[in-house]
Amino acid sequence: MSQLYASLFYQDDVTNIFSDQTLIAYMIEAEVALAQAQAQVGVIPQSVAVTIAQVASTALEQIDFDALAIATALAGNIAIPFVKQFTAIVQHVDAEAAGYVHWGATSQDILDTACILQCRAALQCVEALIEQCYQVALRQAQQYRSQVMIGRTWLQQGLPITLGHKFARWASVFYRDLVRIAAMKERVLTAQLGGAVGSLASLQSQGSAVVHAYAAQLQLSVPTSTWHAERDRMVEIASVLAMVTGSLGKMARDWSLMMQTEIAEVFEPTAKGRGGSSTMPHKRNPVAAASILAAANRVPVLMSSLYQSMVQEHERSLGSWHAEWLAIPEIFQLCAGALQRTLEVLDGIQINPEQMQRNLDCTQGLVMAEALMMALAPHLGRLAAHHLIESACQAAVAQGVHLSEIVMTLDQVKAHFNSTQILALFQPDTYLGNIQAQIDAVLQEAKGLSK
Known part of the structure; x- marks a missing residue:
């Protein structure tokens, strides 16, 4: 994405995780783990693994990214020219060790594993942002639990609710997001090592032992079978992020509607240069909501690509796997960006209780x-x-x-x-049903999560 737009839609930490530099760093980490695992099992000499690890510690600085980009267009993936460059870097130090680089693996093993390492790091950032949003929403639910406002259905005034109830519902969404992410980690953060067609025939009888050692080196779960062409793990990760982003879109839709001139119940935080118009000096635009809603619009389109990419040919696919490289980083970055902007709004949202009361009164009972x-x-x-x-x-x-x-x-x-x-x-605060009990339940739920 253009750097001019990145600050509007993305989040710096996650963007860095999906940078070219970080991808190659994780590919190097995967190659080192492969060598160490094979040395542990006895497939390659221990001295070779030590040398590869030592060279790898400074290899990133020696990678020619311009040459890598040109070669990637010819090779069809990054791993092929990367392995050539990395092998050459090792060759300068130890010719014998260079002969064991990428031993028994295929390009997809390294790329998939690097992608999983990216996902793990990015999920930590996403989780941290969700947790922050959750805590702020809980605080606001408690603070505004008795602030009566009108509830709306089909964009029309319905019955009284409280602002705290709205915040509590949002907090409950964040709780479920955290639970989903925690539940899927063991299932999806899995090493990939299958060799050419998933059989690891290149390692003969030692294949399974190497896979276990490889996963342990990277602190990833061990797959029961190769998953080169079974992409449910990647789609599950992205699907959870899509749900997070969609929920944020719902929240942004709510507060942007509540910011309308005629409603004027809440406002996004103010800052110099924020929310203005190039022609109308009086405007106070919901700029954070615009960014979040754009992300919620874009992510389902990217998810469509990932769902289609699950239909793959035989043991390794043509084109479908490649589509993930475009979709997954953008989904992560849009989700993290939307979370960052949601956090800013939840934490600094400005409330107009008087206008809430006027809106309650405007229908004359x-x-x-x-x-x-x-x-x-x-x-x-x-x-x-x-x-x-x-x-x-x-x-x-x-x-x-x-x-x-x-x-x-x-x-x-x-x-x-x-x-x-x-x-x-005709007193709105006497007709709130079990709203207070719901808020209490959400607050109590949070105590259970913190144990």
């Missing part, structure tokens, strides 16, 4: 129609109560008066409630 209906239902039956209050709402709108004025004239209502009781039914 209509938002309490269900409360009236449910109070009457035991006396009239639910359907009859519904019809009565619906007619009262229509009359209030037609006459431009508060719903309470109409309701107080209805004999069916006066037969069961006095005026004080009727007015009490």
Whole structure:
């Protein structure tokens, strides 16, 4: 991505993890682990593994990235020209050791393993950002648990809720994100070592032992079988990130709608030069929401590519595997960028309680129609109560008066409630259902996660 846009959509730490330099560093790490594993099992001399590891410690500085880029276009993947360069670097130090570089492996083994190492590092960053968002959302849920506002369905005013309830629901999403990531790690952070067609025939009877030692060197799980053409692990990682990004998009959609001039209930944090317009000095644009919503728009498209890439030919694929190299880094970077901007908003969001109250009042009591209906239902039956209050709402709108004025004239209502009781039914904070219990449950859930 253009550097001009990277600051808007990406997050620096994750972008660095998916840089060319870091990819090659992880490929070098995989080659070293391979040599050490093979020496441990007795496939290659121990002295050779020591030399390869020593050379590898400074090899990244000697890689010619310009030449690597040119050769990659000819080879079809990065690993082939990389192995040639890395072997040449070892050759300068020890010709015998150079003969054992990449012993028994295939290009995809090194690239897949390097990608898994990238994913592991990037997941740590993503987890940390989710955890921060989670903690801030919990704090806001507690702080605003009693701040009454209008709940909306189909973009229309529905019933009263509290701002804390909205934050609690978001916090619960972050909790589930953390649980999903923790649950999948053992399953997806897996070494890849299968040789040409996945049989590791090049290592004869020592293949399984080398795979176990290789995975241990890298602190990755051991696959029961090669997964060159079975890409569910990569798709699972990306799918979880897509869910995270989609949830962030929902949150950004909410607060951007709440920032509309006519609503004006919350605002993104202010900063010099943030949210302005090139032509309208009065504007306060939801710029973080724009970035997050763009990510939530883009990631499903990238996921479509990954889902299609699962349909692969035989033992190693043509083209489908290659599509991952484009999609996975961008999904990680967009997800991390969206998390970073969500964290900034959650932490610095500005609340307008007075406007929340005005929005509750603007329908002149209509938002309490269900409360009236449910109070009457035991006396009239639910359907009859519904019809009565619906007619009262229509009359209030037609006459431009508060719903309470109409309701107080209805004999069916006066037969069961006095005026004080009727007015009490129009208090939004008395019709919040089990919202406080839900907030408590979310806060309690967090205590369980921290144990």
